[in-house]
Amino acid sequence: MEEDFKPGEPVIEVRDLYKSFGDLHVLQGVDLTVTKGENMVVLGRSGTGKSVLIKIMIGLLKQDRGDCVVLGKEVSKLEGNDLRDLRLKIGFSFQNSALYDSMTVRENLEFPLVRNIPNLTRAEIDEQVEYVLDAVGLLQTINQVPAELSGGQRKRIGIARTLILKPEIMLYDEPTAGLDPITCLEINELINEVKEKYQTTSIIITHDLTCARATGDRIAMLLDGKFLKTGTFEEVFDTEEERIKSFYDYNFIQ
């Protein structure tokens, strides 16, 4: 039976999570709770395991120890159709967009749609593809291939591809990485628009403080494999903790 979550109820619960790659201990006892309708930003330096955390949430990686419960289900225990059903409710926006480069924008968007919702008519497919492309403001690129798009456009199409399945949860992996400041602002706006329009719960992985401030209801600071502090932007950075201060200063100088 499907669990129905109300605003404020936890939809993602991570408890005492550990993950290592050989001798590299990436996550060392991570705890995190994300409630329905919330935009949670996970901040941290590169290589601290931020992307690993959301890949565990969607079942691309398995934790060594600990629990990762998404929409009431322990992800590591799901297989086959159960895992597929959970993934249908989660949208994952990749750092490098991961668009299928042999397909046009239209085909990229149709690909998950026709395979997960069979028996759609051509008109219904076109309508849904055009709707999400319009939502990300890139309807004019419908017949282009990814190689013809700019970095910002690719990010937007990547987000559109996840939105076409109407997910309940959005996981953004470095949505503003490698983009110019103006495009970063546009992506931040898009993340907020997606939250409003699709009523999603989101986790935004980033090391960009502007993105964190613009999109996050709460921020979790990941350092040395653990969350050092969680709270609003002001709560997290109003601190004497040296590592958090240096992260803030470094971003500010940058």
Add this chain to the structure above:
Amino acid sequence: MSANKKQFVYGKTLDNALLAVYNAYVFFIRFFREVFRGRMEFQEIVKQCYAIGNRSLLLISLTGFITGMVFTKQSRPSLSEFGATSWLPSLVAIAIVRALAPLVTALISAGKIGSSIGAELGSMRVTEQIDAMEVSAVNPFKFLVVTRVLACTIAIPVLMFYCSLVSLLGAFLNVTLNEGTSFIAFFENAFEQITFLDIWTSVAKAVAYGFTIGIVGSYQGYNASKGTEGVGKAANSAVVTSMFLIFVEEVIIVQVSNYFRI
């Protein structure tokens, strides 16, 4: 290097080799499980068959034609020593149908198609396109691997028949220029010695080679890692491994077919 260190290195190499064999076995078994599960991607299979044919047709036409012509030219002196040049069409036809066409097709395809599958899937792996399919609740194995392996298994036997035909035309050109044999006489003579067993053996070889090229290329690409270096390595391993396996299969199939011949 100390004895302990040497033992460690050899031990690790052996571990890696066994792990590689195990992973290949798991991949192979997964293919057969996935073929019969869920909806079949017919459109993608047709697209891949077309791509395979399109990519290798010109190369197979050229190599097949040259193989037939050169083999005929090289065989003539030995036969003419015994005054048996009239046997040339049947000798060449047997060689082409039984061995040359399947092998030439397979080796060309391993280089052209195997490397392309390895590089394509490898590049999709390192740019997270395969992960993107997985998180969209689409089975990437079914869409990428099953379709390519089936396409190779279907298209390579067709290419093999085409290669046989082109090689025989190459042989005919050489024979007609030297002996003045007519088209009908050449092909009547050529097919006189060809049996159904020869044809079926060739088909069996081409099916086995096609499957090998598809599965090896897919395995190498699907499991690529370490960025662009991994893509190159996947393409290279796809060619080398499938060529090696093709020769092993050749030996086995020839032994089995000879058993039936007797």
